[in-house]
Amino acid sequence: AQTVTQSQPEMSVQEAETVTLSCTYDTSENNYYLFWYKQPPSRQMILVIRQEAYKQQNATENRFSVNFQKAAKSFSLKISDSQLGDTAMYFCAFMKRLNAGNNRKLIWGLGTSLAVNP
C-alpha cells in the first residue's frame, strides 16, 4: 500500500518563528513527485512547494523549504519567519502511479492544522 502520513494533526507557532511540519510516505517507485498544499480557512487549496524524487536538491520557495530524505521517505516542510497568513491546514501529497499504465493520482496525508499566533 502507498500511504502518506502526517504525524502532527495540530501545531502552533509564534509569529516570526520557524516551524517544521513532518510528512512520511511509503512507495516502491523510484521516481515520483511530492507536494505540499495549504488550505487557509477561506478553503482555497494553494500549492506551496513541489519536489521531484530524482532531484537531490531540496526545493525552496521564498520562506518555504523542504527537507527531502529519499532513503527515509521523508518530506518535511519548513516555514521560516512565520506570518499570520500562514495559518492554514497543510496537506502533504504524493503522486501515485495507479497501475501498469501511466495514470496517476495524488495520495493525500490527513493534514496538519497550523496556527500562527501573534
Next chain:
Amino acid sequence: DTEVTQTPKHLVMGMTNKKSLKCEQHMGHRAMYWYKQKAKKPPELMFVYSYEKLSINESVPSRFSPECPNSSLLNLHLHALQPEDSALYLCASSQEFRQGLQETQYFGPGTRLLVL
C-alpha cells in the same frame, strides 16, 4: 496566472433537484479534475479529464455526472443527491496528465454544496 474559477460559490439543493457545478480555467491546461472534500479531511478524487476525455472515474455514483465541453470548461451535473453528498467540491487543472511535474494541480476556490 494560476487561476481556476468555480461557480456557484454556495449551493443548497433538495434531494430531487438537478443542479450543475461549473469550473473554468484559461491557463491552456489540458487536464481537469473534480474532487470532493469533507470538513477537516483531504480531498477525494472523483474524476479526471485529459484532452476532454474521461481518464479516471473513481467509482463515483451515477448521481454525479461529469462533462467536459471544451478544454477550458468542466461541469459536474448533480441529480438525486443524498445529504451525505454535502461537501466542498473542488475543481483543479494541470498542464498535462501523465507527464510528471506537468501534472501539478492548481485548484479553484470550491463550491460549498448542502443537500437537504
